[in-house]
Amino acid sequence: MDLDTTLGSEQHVASARNRYRLLTFGGAGLVAATGGVHLDLYVTGYRAIPTIGALFLLQAAAAFALASALAVGAIAPNRARLGRLVAGTGAGFSLSTLGGYLLSLWIGLFDFKEIRTTAGIVAGVIEVGAFAALTVVALRPARDGAGGQARPSAAPALAVPRAVVLACAATIVILIVFGVSVATATSGAGSASKTGPVAGAHVTIVMKNFAFHPTDVTVSPGEAIVVKNEDTTTHTLTAGPRAHAGLFNTGNVAPGHSVEIHAPVKAGGYSFYCVFHRFMTGSIDVR
Numbered sequence: 001m002d003l004d005t006t007l008g009s010e011q012h013v014a015s016a017r018n019r020y021r022l023l024t025f026g027g028a029g030l031v032a033a034t035g036g037v038h039l040d041l042y043v044t045g046y047r048a049i050p051t052i053g054a055l056f057l058l059q060a061a062a063a064f065a066l067a068s069a070l071a072v073g074a075i076a077p078n079r080a081r082l083g084r085l086v087a088g089t090g091a092g093f094s095l096s097t098l099g100g101y102l103l104s105l106w107i108g109l110f111d112f113k114e115i116r117t118t119a120g121i122v123a124g125v126i127e128v129g130a131f132a133a134l135t136v137v138a139l140r141p142a143r144d145g146a147g148g149q150a151r152p153s154a155a156p157a158l159a160v161p162r163a164v165v166l167a168c169a170a171t172i173v174i175l176i177v178f179g180v181s182v183a184t185a186t187s188g189a190g191s192a193s194k195t196g197p198v199a200g201a202h203v204t205i206v207m208k209n210f211a212f213h214p215t216d217v218t219v220s221p222g223e224a225i226v227v228k229n230e231d232t233t234t235h236t237l238t239a240g241p242r243a244h245a246g247l248f249n250t251g252n253v254a255p256g257h258s259v260e261i262h263a264p265v266k267a268g269g270y271s272f273y274c275v276f277h278r279f280m281t282g283s284i285d286v287r
Contacts, residue, residue: 020140021074023133024087028070030130031090034097035063037123045232048209050279051110059097066090070134088138094130095174101127102178105185111278115234116185124178132171139163186276187252204228205282207235207253207274212282219263221286228258235274237261237282244270 039060047053070090073083101124104114114120140163203223206213208230219225227237227250234254239247247270250259264270267286274280 016140020137023137024070024074024083027087027090027130027133027137028067028074030126030133031063031070031094032067033126034094034123034130035060035067037119037126038063041119045209048211049112049277052112055100062093063097066093084138084140087134091131091134091138094127094134098124098127098131098174098178102181105181108278113276113278114185115276116182116187117233121182124182128171128174128178131174132167135167135170136161136163139166205237207231207237207280210277211280212237212272215282216285217282218285218287221263221265221267223263225261225263225284226258227253227261229253229255231255233276235276235280237272238275239270239272241271241273241278248272 038056042053042056042060046056049056066086066089069086073086076083100109101114101120103109104112105116105120108114140161203217203219204226205217206228210231217225229235232255234252236250236252237259238249239245244264247264248261250261253259263284263286265286270284270286272282272284
């Protein structure tokens with residue numbers, strides 16, 4: 001191999017190494033961003049959700065730890081194999097976090113069903129980006145841009161690395177699934193107050209911190225009840241889920257909005273819940 005070829009190969013390796021380093025830093029930033037979104041949701045209300053709240057906090061902590069490991073791996077010399085392993089872990093973490101979000105949209109998790117919100121969509125897009133960037137790094141050739149020896153002959157200038165092709169193909173599939181899931185998910189939009197102030201109504205149920213306040217109310221037959229949402233996400237107050245299902249329902253109540261419903265006219269006890277967050281329950285006692 002002549003001197004010009006050797007220099008060209010070394011330059012190719014150095015250029016590839018820098019590209020992978022930038023991708024690793026970018027992936028680290030995206031992973032940290034997803035951790036920030038989940039931490040913000042945890043602080044602003046999700047901490048009150050059984051199981052899901054703890055999982056959000058765990059996800060945020062894991063995201064920040066992974067982002068730190070990725071950043072260190074990007075600047076550590078001669079640690080190519082470890083760098084690919086950490087990048088693969090980051091890609092898998094991003095994909096699993098996105099998968100959890102999609103499952104909560106489709107069928108719900110731990111009695112929690114997610115709705116379509118801006119925060120969820122933003123987090124999902126960031127997770128797809130992190131997966132794409134880190135998958136390229138994880139699948140990069142062992143001796144191409146990884147601190148190893150240059151190959152005998154450099155690849156053609158216009159050749160697309162296999163890692164990029166595989167990452168792009170997987171990302172396209174994930175984006176299609178994500179887009180369809182979000183498009184068909186229940187919207188976070190809700191009803192504003194249907195009637196405005198309710199004359200003579202003295203019973204109010206407030207939805208806040210993923211709970212009804214008060215949990216149990218006593219009313220007269222047919223009495224008007226004002227339901228206010230002071231939480232950060234959409235809720236419902238729905239009769240049931242089994243006994244008396246369909247007897248009364250606020251529909252979707254968006255944050256900051258209120259809805260009027262009327263108590264049943266027949267005396268008795270009536271349970272209610274939120275269709276999105278089934279751990280939110282309460283009862284109406286008609287006397």
